[in-house]
Every structure is written in structure tokens, then in C-alpha cells.
Amino acid sequence: MPVTSPSIFRTTYAEIAAKAGVSRATVSRVLNGDDRVNTERAQAVMDAASKLGYRTNRAARALSTGRTGQIAVVIDDSPSVLSDPFWGVVLAGISRVLMANDIHPVLMVSPLESEDSPIANYLEGGDVDGAIFLTVHKEDVVHQLAQKGLTVVVIGTPTDLKSDIVYVDTDNRAGAELATKHLLTSGCKEVATITGDISAVAGIDRLEGYHAAHLSLGLEVNEELIAHGDWSFESAKTLTLRLLARHPDIDGIFAANDAMALGVMAAVYERGRLVPDHVAVVGFDDNIMAQTHRPGLTTIRQDILGLGAAAAESMLSILQGETPAPKILPTELILRESA
Amino acid sequence: MPVTSPSIFRTTYAEIAAKAGVSRATVSRVLNGDDRVNTERAQAVMDAASKLGYRTNRAARALSTGRTGQIAVVIDDSPSVLSDPFWGVVLAGISRVLMANDIHPVLMVSPLESEDSPIANYLEGGDVDGAIFLTVHKEDVVHQLAQKGLTVVVIGTPTDLKSDIVYVDTDNRAGAELATKHLLTSGCKEVATITGDISAVAGIDRLEGYHAAHLSLGLEVNEELIAHGDWSFESAKTLTLRLLARHPDIDGIFAANDAMALGVMAAVYERGRLVPDHVAVVGFDDNIMAQTHRPGLTTIRQDILGLGAAAAESMLSILQGETPAPKILPTELILRESA
DNA sequence: TTGAAAGCGATACCAC
């Protein structure tokens, strides 16, 4: 299809070379920081380049070097994921690190269902140097891509730890333990939990933290106080209503994320009870909702920006030929009114 | 710097040509849907291509055609912007449309302060076919880029309407009018408003809607009931406390966005008053916070996904050589408990 | 230390 041609003006090596009185090869050397070029000529090239407003043509470079200077950032296309403020911040973290290294993130919002989805297809195409996955609904797809030679970094711990996929994650277990301990040591006798999706490692780890807290305090876990949610406000609300009906003596609830914590609070209020007076609530994430809600949500803060940055750094590291270890970022208890 | 070379396997036209017994030119024709190729040979090429798992090399194509098949999506790098769930959804809208047209969004999270910021620099470099701006803190920068030949679409109405920059926006004025009218016609006598940033068109338009509602109902606007916020929870909370102190008879407040509406509610409660019993509150946006807050926030829903999609469509349209008109998307009143 | 020149892979013009 015929289209308007790009009208942005471009300078090429040829022009710089002419102006500086050297060859294109030399221009290339200078502009790529090759030492062994005569200082004066190098200066002449620099001058000419800046005078002509030179900007490198990435397509040409990519064609020549085989590296695109682009990293795909893959995120699942589900409304709940995209409207989660979490991901915007992760993206920012990734972006900052990549941009600082002159690499551009290509966003792929994707169902990524099967291996031959357009995304998987594109990623195999070699038009990016690697891919950072923001959610891992389809871990096998990620594995397959990695096996085909795609450089991959995953945010969130993979289920299959034997695989040598590089990942970064928050210390979910420690965070959850922190949250639960806070409840248990601040007067709560019956602390329930609404878990996240237990098929995800984050869900499992946060549940383990709940157990660990009891254990370390010499307390028994009452399995009946564990309800399995799916990270959503609604699931938590429903489950909490049910929990409170069966166990009216519950006085503390750890929700595995903030959205669910809000659901918990909604349910508590609906039962005519107060937070934190009757039921203390702790969440996980510390997103804006935690701050703007009334009462303020006591929660576990993750370093979300750091998570994105760590993922990007791991990616760069792999591309340099290194083999970075998984990174697990620490968490922090943020005290507000809800517990 | 030495790096590992990309290990993804690539097929080229040469191999397809060999396998299909035709020339590379013919391969190109077939793969680009040129009709005038012998049907059998075309089929042979298709077969060979799929058998060899061919994927087009975008860098090569870009170098040859001058078009990259990439669109930059520029978003301001401020925590408040990035943690706003709004933008994730806009991104999704953009992404869906672009991907459907085999164009990839390159994310640029950017301060974009001055013209020579790395972003502006990159955008001028011609490595994208155009740029969609998600916030317009620096409108002049956008103009300058447009003048240099960059294809630009802006989400949000530009201040300078004389400029012929293509934009898409929500009908802020109508939405605000809807919100204010709802308050005025459901029993409120003294309806205040917390505006957004008045230096932004969205801020102005939503304030105008507030005026328009009064006007159309034959009511006077009391200028003292207008407080100028900055879109943030905190600003709204502070301003509301002040408003309520001076005008205890306020019984309705229209906040120019949801974050501020939550701030308003926080302030109302802090004053020991109830929503909606004493003060009804209406927001604008309908983001998750509106749904998960207690009481649920009555608000104006914008078609956020549609906004992103419209922007992407406008971009595609321009790239086809057309001159799309600005698009203004309708809003909808969502009734919940707060008003 | 420098330049000439051969690619990288796809496109498109020009002949046949």
C-alpha cells in the first residue's frame, strides 16, 4: 500500500565523511568510540557529526550487526492486569534502565495463548534482542522461546525452578511472614488469610509466609482460616463474607494483595464490623489504593520500580554474555490505620 | 563492546528463492501480496516460506523502505502518572490497534523537558514512523517535533487549537456537565467543585462543564465553591477541608477526577460528615479505585480503551496519507453510592 | 592508523 514517505531529514556517514575529509570507516570508528583514530581527525568527525545533526539509523545498524537495540516487554492482555497500577511502575523501572543503555522497550500487550500466537511469532523473528515477561500465564511458551534462542527474563518466580530462566522477584514469602507476624503480635488471636492464585508462585509463597509466621511464633495454623482467592477485589470480598460467617471470632486478615485487602475491608464493613477495631487487615503491594483508601491500608511494600530495573539489568547482563543469578528484592511493612 | 551474537535462526529470501526455484524479487512480490505472479509459483513460494519458517527481518525492510513499522508511545515519567491505572488501559488500546496492523509500539517513559532531551532526540532520529503522546506537559516540544516532520498524535486536547496537530480526547466538558447536573438534580443545593490542573485543557473543560450545568438549569455559580486542585488525592483533601470549613452548607462536590474524589471523601469523613448523606460526591474517570472504594464512587466513565484505540487509528490514518479529524469520545454517568 | 569494499536482508526500478 502506498503511503507518505518519512519526511524526517537524515544525515549519513557519507556526508560526515565528506565534511571531515575521512572515510566512512573512520566515521564509524569515531562514532563508536574506537580509540585508535588520530585525535584531530576524530575531533573533525565529531564536529562534522554534530554540525550536521547526525543521528544513527538503527535499522541500518541492526541489519549490519544483527542486534536491534530493542527489548520486548510482554504483558498479558487482561483488563485486570492492565488496570493494575503495579505494571505501570514496573514498566517505568524497566524503561529507565534500558533507555540509559540506549535500548528501547517494545511493548507487547498480548494474550500469548499458544506458541504460535502473533507475539510468540514476532519474538522468534529476531527483531528484538530479548524479551522481559511481566506475567507468566503460559510458562511453557516462555520456555519454548528461550529454547529457540531468545534471551528471556521473567518478572516473578517461575514454577519450574529447575529451568535456568533468569528471573527477578519480590521476596513474597518474607513479606507475607512480616504481614502475618504483625497481625499476630499486635493482639490478633484468629488471623485468617485470603490467598492469591495458588497456581502462581507468588500465591504459594505468600501463603507460605503466612504459615511461617505462625510457626516462628509457636502457633498452630487453622486451615479453615485459609481461603483461596484469585487476586481480585471481588473474590476477596466474597470469601471474607463466608469466612466471617463461619468464624465470627476472626480478628485479623492478611490479604495476599492490596486489591483483595480492599475487598476484605468491604466485606468486614458489610458485616457491620470495623477495621481495625474488630478486624485488622494487612495487604501486600502498597499501591495507591492502599494509600487513598479509608482507613489507610497497612501493607507490605514491594520495590516495584526496583523490580523493573532489576529485570532490565539482568537482561543487559545476559546480553553482555554474563549469567546473572535470580534477584529477590526485599519488602517492607508500611503501617497505616487498618492494622 | 563484544556481546553474544543473536542465536535465533533466520531464513532469508535467498533460501526461499532457491527452494521455490524463483528469484528473490519474486519472493518479495509474493510475500508482499503482489497479484501479478504466476499462481503456481506463488504457491511454491508460500510453501517454501512456511516450510522454512520464514519471518521478515524488519530492520532490513526498514532500511529499504524508510519505514520502521514502529510507533513511539511517549509518557511522562512522573510517579503520579505511572501509577495511574488509566495509562495502562490506554496503552492496551493503542497496542491492540497497532499490533493488528503489524506495527509495534515503542515505549518511551520520559521527562521530555527540553527539546534536546534524549527522547526528543530519538524521535527525530527517524527510527519510528510516528509518536503518540500520552500527556502533554511540554506542548511546544511536540510542536517542534511535528514541524521537523515527525508524525504526531496527542491524547488530550492541545492548548493551542489553531495548531493542526491531530488529537483524540474524552468529551470532558460534557462529562463534567453530566456529573454536576446529577448532583444539582438529585437534591444538592450547594455544589462545589475541585478542579484539576487549570493549565491543562482537561482541567479547563471539566470546570466549564460545571458551569454549563448550572447555566442550563438556570442556576448561578458561586465562585467561592470552586477550588483549584492538581489532580492529586492530597490536593483535593486539603482543598475540601478548607471548603467545608468556610461553607458548611456544601452538600455536593464534583471532583475533576477519581483520585481527587477519594481525597474529597477522605476530607468529608475527617470532618465527621457522611457520604452521600451529608455530602454527595461525583468523580471523573471511573478507574478501579472508584469501584473498590467504600462507598462506591459515582463517577463519569470515559472510554479509556477507546481513547488509546482512537489514537492509534488516527496515527495509522495519517500514515496512510489521510488527515483525520480530532476525535472526541463520549462519556457516561456511572451511579454508585457516593451520589 | 586508515581506506576500500564486501556484506546484512529486503525492496523496487528497469529490462526482458
Next chain:
DNA sequence: GTGGTATCGCTTTCAA
């Protein structure tokens, strides 16, 4: 209809 080939802009041997 089809093939040959120059071309896009940069990188990178290879010689000098």
C-alpha cells in the same frame, strides 16, 4: 510476469 541488480546506512574484515 519475471529476474537482475542497485540501493538503503552502517559495520567490519582485509590490505596497505
